[in-house]
Amino acid sequence: MRYLTIAIGCALIILSPATARPQAAVDTLLSVGANATVEVDNMVGDITISTWDRSAVRVQATGPADVHFDREESEVSVEAEMVPGHGRETDFTLTIPKDADIHVHTVEGRISIEGTTGRIDAHSVKGLVRVNGGRNAVEVGSVEGGVELSGARGRIEAHSVNEFVALTDVIGDIEATTVNGPVTLERCDTRSLEASSVNGAIVFQGPIHSDGWYSMETHNGTIELTIPQDASATISAFTYNGDFEADFPVTVTEAEPGKTTTFRFGSGDARIELETFNGSIVLKRSNQ
Amino acid sequence: MTGSTKDVWLAADGDARAFERLYHDHVPRVHGLARRMVGPEEADELTQDVFVLAWKKLDTFRGDAAFSTWLHRVAVNVMLGYRKTKSRERERYAATDEPVERVQVRPASTEIGVDMETAIETLPGKAREVFVLHDIEGYKHDEIADLLHIAVGTSKSQLHRARMLLREQLTA
Amino acid sequence: MSEHPTERLSAYIDGELTADERTSVEQHLETCADCQGVLADLRGIVVRARSLEDRPPESDLWTGIEARLDERPEVVPLETHRARRRPSFTMPQMAAAAVALIVLSVSATWWARSGAERGTDGGPPVAAVPPDTATPTQLASLDYDTAVADFEELLTMYSDRLDPQTVATVEANLMVIDEAIDEIVEALEADPERSQLYDSLTSARQRKLDVMRQTTSIIRTSI
Numbered sequence: 139m140r141y142l143t144i145a146i147g148c149a150l151i152i153l154s155p156a157t158a159r160p161q162a163a164v165d166t167l168l169s170v171g172a173n174a175t176v177e178v179d180n181m182v183g184d185i186t187i188s189t190w191d192r193s194a195v196r197v198q199a200t201g202p203a204d205v206h207f208d209r210e211e212s213e214v215s216v217e218a219e220m221v222p223g224h225g226r227e228t229d230f231t232l233t234i235p236k237d238a239d240i241h242v243h244t245v246e247g248r249i250s251i252e253g254t255t256g257r258i259d260a261h262s263v264k265g266l267v268r269v270n271g272g273r274n275a276v277e278v279g280s281v282e283g284g285v286e287l288s289g290a291r292g293r294i295e296a297h298s299v300n301e302f303v304a305l306t307d308v309i310g311d312i313e314a315t316t317v318n319g320p321v322t323l324e325r326c327d328t329r330s331l332e333a334s335s336v337n338g339a340i341v342f343q344g345p346i347h348s349d350g351w352y353s354m355e356t357h358n359g360t361i362e363l364t365i366p367q368d369a370s371a372t373i374s375a376f377t378y379n380g381d382f383e384a385d386f387p388v389t390v391t392e393a394e395p396g397k398t399t400t401f402r403f404g405s406g407d408a409r410i411e412l413e414t415f416n417g418s419i420v421l422k423r424s425n426q
Numbered sequence: 427m428t429g430s431t432k433d434v435w436l437a438a439d440g441d442a443r444a445f446e447r448l449y450h451d452h453v454p455r456v457h458g459l460a461r462r463m464v465g466p467e468e469a470d471e472l473t474q475d476v477f478v479l480a481w482k483k484l485d486t487f488r489g490d491a492a493f494s495t496w497l498h499r500v501a502v503n504v505m506l507g508y509r510k511t512k513s514r515e516r517e518r519y520a521a522t523d524e525p526v527e528r529v530q531v532r533p534a535s536t537e538i539g540v541d542m543e544t545a546i547e548t549l550p551g552k553a554r555e556v557f558v559l560h561d562i563e564g565y566k567h568d569e570i571a572d573l574l575h576i577a578v579g580t581s582k583s584q585l586h587r588a589r590m591l592l593r594e595q596l597t598a
Numbered sequence: 599m600s601e602h603p604t605e606r607l608s609a610y611i612d613g614e615l616t617a618d619e620r621t622s623v624e625q626h627l628e629t630c631a632d633c634q635g636v637l638a639d640l641r642g643i644v645v646r647a648r649s650l651e652d653r654p655p656e657s658d659l660w661t662g663i664e665a666r667l668d669e670r671p672e673v674v675p676l677e678t679h680r681a682r683r684r685p686s687f688t689m690p691q692m693a694a695a696a697v698a699l700i701v702l703s704v705s706a707t708w709w710a711r712s713g714a715e716r717g718t719d720g721g722p723p724v725a726a727v728p729p730d731t732a733t734p735t736q737l738a739s740l741d742y743d744t745a746v747a748d749f750e751e752l753l754t755m756y757s758d759r760l761d762p763q764t765v766a767t768v769e770a771n772l773m774v775i776d777e778a779i780d781e782i783v784e785a786l787e788a789d790p791e792r793s794q795l796y797d798s799l800t801s802a803r804q805r806k807l808d809v810m811r812q813t814t815s816i817i818r819t820s821i
Contacts, residue, residue, distance in 0.1 A: 213579035
């Protein structure tokens with residue numbers, strides 16, 4: 139009797155799928171308080187997260203792993219534990235409060251997060267990471283997979299190693315890097331940008347703020363920068379083996395052979411540094 | 427400079443005898459940690475790994491913490507790394523000789539009770555790590571959260587889970 | 599009777615409850631023999647855990663360790679050790695011509711980037727070293743070499759845990775950066791007047807550090 143009481147009182151839930159577990163399914167609802175934090179640790183399999191207006195976390199899992207839940211007040215933790223001899227891939231689908239903070243990690247699998255407004259930390263070793271949303275601090279990354287981030291605001295870090303990094307409609311300080319792939323930033327509103335690749339293009343399109351600092355560097359790739367009509371910026375551009383191209387008339391302020399070329403727009407307030415070793419630097423004019 | 431501190435410097439400069447003295451001073455704690463984290467079968471090998479790695483990394487020991495603290499951190503990282511490897515190997519190669527279900531070891535007789543060390547070995551992964559680090563090694567939850575990359579709340583709840591599981595075994 | 603606060607008993611023992619929570623648990627305990635029993639059991643476990651004794655291994659492990667001590671990195675330990683404590687070191691890995699040039703020029707860029715613009719956490723820990731003992735460039739280079747060596751060691755440590763394909767990918771990408779560095783160094787040797795190339799070299803080296811740092815971070819948190 140004593141044990142029964144304890145079992146009921148204990149907040150810890152361990153779900154062990156039955157012995158015949160080829161595709162055991164888990165579907166659990168856990169209520170959480172305000173400012174929830176949701177943590178998911180998977181080894182092999184995808185993690186898909188969306189939001190709802192309830193103060194609860196719904197966890198659905200399909201696959202052979204044992205799924206362990208921990209919940210303490212506003213923190214929910216979900217962990218997949220592999221069961222020997224029962225296959226590999228366990229996929230998670232979570233529905234969480236919109237403003238929850240998220241920590242998601244998987245080794246082999248995709249991560250997809252849609253519409254959240256909390257902090258995000260989402261990393262996969264070998265899978266695409268696709269995130270829409272996130273506020274304050276958003277860190278997304280993959281070693282072998284690409285990274286897609288849209289609609290995030292705050293301090294943004296997006297890193298890949300062997301794939302592309304694509305940011306769209308992002309507002310805030312941005313650090314976006316990869317080694318082997320392009321870094322594209324479309325409609326990104328930032329006052330601090332650090333974008334770099336080694337084998338890949340860098341593309342930036344967004345407002346240029348007069349108090350902003352923008353750095354784009356690659357080794358083997360084109361740098362394409364779209365300059366708004368009203369921009370006030372000084373561009374320091376350097377390419378060793380590439381060319382300068384512009385689809386509008388550009389006034390070169392300083393040009394020394396073999397050195398950095400400087401272009402000035404408006405009163406030249408914002409600082410923009412462009413550097414590519416083997417690629418070209420392309421300046422475009424936007425209509426905005 | 428204490429003898430031990432001197433040995434650390436000598437060892438960092440390549441003096442194997444000094445390192446052997448350090449080994450004898452510190453091996454009980456490292457081996458104890460290994461036994462509890464990975465079990466007695468692998469404790470010897472992991473202990474050796476810890477000291478070999480410590481030897482290789484000694485020149486990164488900057489003396490801003492006690493050597494024992496530094497060594498212990500090296501040891502914890504080796505153990506945690508090993509446990510991850512093992513779990514990943516199990517998953518990758520889907521060993522057929524492993525039991526399908528983890529069988530809860532229960533004491534055959536309550537007269538003797540189950541040895542605490544043995545009971546710890548039956549704890550599930552994270553609960554075991556947290557319990558060993560917190561209740562035996564004296565780490566704080568925020569340090570454990572950092573080491574294991576889990577939330578502080580997770581560390582706390584895993585600790586409670588571990589204690590309750592041990593209670594079942596030790597007091598049944 | 600109110601719900602059993604079992605899940606709070608560990609936090610209660612560890613003194614981690616708020617005053618209100620503690621009071622609530624204590625009020626419950628006064629009237630609940632079951633929870634008193636659980637609490638006593640848990641306290642007993644905590645005490646037993648603390649009193650576990652460490653003992654030396656039953657078999658001799660030192661012989662096996664000693665046999666493996668020559669696994670130490672190929673760099674002469676004494677020199678490595680001293681190099682990290684004294685500024686009078688040699689600078690490995692860099693082409694001699696490039697080194698001479700870098701000393702003249704890289705430091706300003708590196709200081710500016712690591713300090714003013716990227717923040718101390720974005721660059722190598724240059725600022726932590728007393729500036730009167732060596733030039734910033736030398737120390738930056740030293741930290742760079744140290745960081746590279748540490749990372750390579752770490753990758754080795756993780757290599758048995760990582761998918762070989764991932765390790766190969768990371769190594770291939772580091773090689774991509776190394777090739778970029780080599781290309782810049784060659785350009786510098788051919789064309790030392792191109793001062794911007796010093797910055798490029800610094801950037802490429804910095805990028806390698808960043809990639810190593812980020813990769814480590816992702817691998818550590820994911821695995």
